[in-house]
Amino acid sequence: MKHDKIEKNLGLLMLFTMVVISIGGLVEIVPLFHINDTIEKVDGVRPYTPLELRGRDIYQREGCYLCHSQMIRPFRDEALRYGHYSLAAESKYDHPFQWGSKRTGPDLARVGGKYSNEWQVQHLKAPRSVVPESIMPNYPWLLENDLDFSDMADRMRALKKVGVPYSESKAEYEANVKEFGQDVAEMLDIQKAQENLIKQAQTGNYDGDATRITEMEAMVAYLQMLGTLVDFSQYDEGHFVQFR
Amino acid sequence: MSNTNQKSGGAASTGHSWDGIEELTNPVPRWWIWSFYFTVVICIIYWIVYPAWPVGKGFTTGTFNDITYNVVDKNTGEAKEVTTHWNTRALFMADMQRGKEALKQKAYMDEVSKASFDEILADPEKMAFARSLAKGIYGDNCAACHGSGGTGVVGLFPNLADDDWLWGGKVEQIQATIEHGRQGFMPAYTDTFTAEQLDAVAEYVLSLSGHSVDENKVATGKRIFNGQEGGCYYCHTTNATGMLSVGSANLTDSIWTVANVPAASNLEAKKDTVKSVVTNGISRKMPGWSERLSANDIKLLTVFIHELGGGK
Numbered sequence: 073m074k075h076d077k078i079e080k081n082l083g084l085l086m087l088f089t090m091v092v093i094s095i096g097g098l099v100e101i102v103p104l105f106h107i108n109d110t111i112e113k114v115d116g117v118r119p120y121t122p123l124e125l126r127g128r129d130i131y132q133r134e135g136c137y138l139c140h141s142q143m144i145r146p147f148r149d150e151a152l153r154y155g156h157y158s159l160a161a162e163s164k165y166d167h168p169f170q171w172g173s174k175r176t177g178p179d180l181a182r183v184g185g186k187y188s189n190e191w192q193v194q195h196l197k198a199p200r201s202v203v204p205e206s207i208m209p210n211y212p213w214l215l216e217n218d219l220d221f222s223d224m225a226d227r228m229r230a231l232k233k234v235g236v237p238y239s240e241s242k243a244e245y246e247a248n249v250k251e252f253g254q255d256v257a258e259m260l261d262i263q264k265a266q267e268n269l270i271k272q273a274q275t276g277n278y279d280g281d282a283t284r285i286t287e288m289e290a291m292v293a294y295l296q297m298l299g300t301l302v303d304f305s306q307y308d309e310g311h312f313v314q315f316r
Numbered sequence: 317m318s319n320t321n322q323k324s325g326g327a328a329s330t331g332h333s334w335d336g337i338e339e340l341t342n343p344v345p346r347w348w349i350w351s352f353y354f355t356v357v358i359c360i361i362y363w364i365v366y367p368a369w370p371v372g373k374g375f376t377t378g379t380f381n382d383i384t385y386n387v388v389d390k391n392t393g394e395a396k397e398v399t400t401h402w403n404t405r406a407l408f409m410a411d412m413q414r415g416k417e418a419l420k421q422k423a424y425m426d427e428v429s430k431a432s433f434d435e436i437l438a439d440p441e442k443m444a445f446a447r448s449l450a451k452g453i454y455g456d457n458c459a460a461c462h463g464s465g466g467t468g469v470v471g472l473f474p475n476l477a478d479d480d481w482l483w484g485g486k487v488e489q490i491q492a493t494i495e496h497g498r499q500g501f502m503p504a505y506t507d508t509f510t511a512e513q514l515d516a517v518a519e520y521v522l523s524l525s526g527h528s529v530d531e532n533k534v535a536t537g538k539r540i541f542n543g544q545e546g547g548c549y550y551c552h553t554t555n556a557t558g559m560l561s562v563g564s565a566n567l568t569d570s571i572w573t574v575a576n577v578p579a580a581s582n583l584e585a586k587k588d589t590v591k592s593v594v595t596n597g598i599s600r601k602m603p604g605w606s607e608r609l610s611a612n613d614i615k616l617l618t619v620f621i622h623e624l625g626g627g628k
Contacts, residue, residue: 103370103375106370106372106373107370107373107374107375108373108374145404146404146405146407146408147408147411148408148411148412148415148417148418151408151412152452152456153456155608157405157408185603186457186603186608187460187461187603188461188600188601188602188603189601190472190599190600190601191460191461191472191473194472195460201469201472202460202461202469202472202473203459203460204463205464280599305607306390307390308387308388308389308390309387309388309409310385310387310398310409312405313385313398313400313403313405313406313409314400315405316403316404316405316406
């Protein structure tokens with residue numbers, strides 16, 4: 073085909089431009105779905121519980137990802153500061169993933185369990201009251217707002233559509249019991265979404281206010297589980313090198 | 317259009333002419349062309365040396381570029397060398413084990429792991445190493461709560477730079493605190509006391525640190541504190557000096573870790589602060605660090621914190 077024709081025909085030009093650009097993307101992405109070791113085989117990774125999932129939704133609503141990444145790269149300085157490098161498997165149930173490429177605040181991939189619930193609450197409410205040099209904004213409304221979890225089941229169904237194994241039928245539940253064990257499978261049951269959320273909030277009491285379930289509750293529950301699912305002590309040092 | 321050809325050093329027109337501006341067939345500069353060919357060659361070298369092309373369920377792993385690192389088997393304790401194709405994780409392993417910084421640090425770390433606390437505290441060189449390394453560990457992990465200078469936040473997180481310790485200020489006690497964390501707990505006396513009783517308890521507690529003055533109330537408060545009604549002495553002891561084993565506060569000094577008494581402007585406000593803690597109780601958790609930090613890191617951090625202010 074003469075190049076003149078493409079240059080003079082806007083529709084054709086757009087079509088061919090898209091074809092050329094998509095080749096670049098496909099060549100990089102498609103093989104990852106076929107290479108065996110893209111996602112490491114590892115014990116412990118599970119989808120979020122309803123409360124954690126609401127916390128992750130609030131994390132996204134507030135734009136936390138704009139300043140905080142969740143991806144520890146395999147570099148000496150990052151390992152010393154944040155811990156074991158992130159595995160692909162650890163974010164396999166994240167839609168969308170929260171890896172990020174911009175750090176204004178510290179990486180949060182392994183912040184779970186690093187600080188107490190009280191610290192998380194105080195720090196989200198007024199960061200400078202505990203870290204004077206912080207430039208993070210205050211999020212006082214997390215403690216004021218009651219958590220809306222009326223649509224919990226729908227939020228889980230949406231993620232189920234993109235492959236997160238929340239269960240709705242008996243068969244799916246049984247499959248989860250096999251894969252994750254009874255306790256986790258229970259939490260992934262869409263039918264019991266609200267009930268489970270309330271139960272976890274009451275047992276955990278993440279916001280320190282036992283009388284209410286606030287948005288802070290969900291947020292802290294989410295932060296406190298980040299990066300804690302894989303027990304690295306059960307693997308040899310260097311175990312995960314073989315997957316690359 | 318063919319007329320204009322002659323004006324530009326003889327290069328022919330491509331036939332593209334827009335508003336009188338014409339594109340000629342001048343070749344791109346030679347240096348540019350060669351730079352382009354050079355990048356193509358580099359590209360091919362990359363394909364040979366580094367992991368590049370997907371093949372079936374695997375990929376070309378690259379050659380001439382292997383990385384060797386050490387692995388210690390968890391179960392047998394057997395150390396062996398592993399050599400693998402170039403990848404960032406192996407590169408990281410090798411850097412952590414054989415990198416320039418790692419080797420420099422390892423020499424000191426080996427010394428530290430063999431040394432007792434007394435030996436470290438007595439050796440200026442080991443102390444200098446502890447200070448410089450633990451400062452970073454402290455900043456990454458501890459400073460968020462205890463402050464970058466270790467002074468904590470009154471009412472929230474204990475000051476590490478004074479000589480008042482909830483859980484003990486000896487090196488072994490500090491080490492245990494860092495390793496396993498601590499859970500401080502004071503129960504809520506929600507409906508236990510009448511308003512007068514609660515007031516009396518607050519008077520007594522504040523009198524211990526030289527605040528309140530009402531003799532009668534203090535006497536009543538002391539009776540409740542040390543009697544079955546309050547039972548405060550279970551944890552705070554009859555002298556109200558606290559117990560290291562449960563992390564209960566010493567109420568006889570002017571250092572406040574949970575009730576922010578110093579911030580209250582007058583006696584009534586100070587009493588309200590104390591009353592609020594008594595009524596609502598308090599739960600304070602310090603996370604354990606044995607999973608996050610190595611034994612050597614904790615050892616150095618212990619020495620660092622011991623030295624911050626008032627190690628016992």
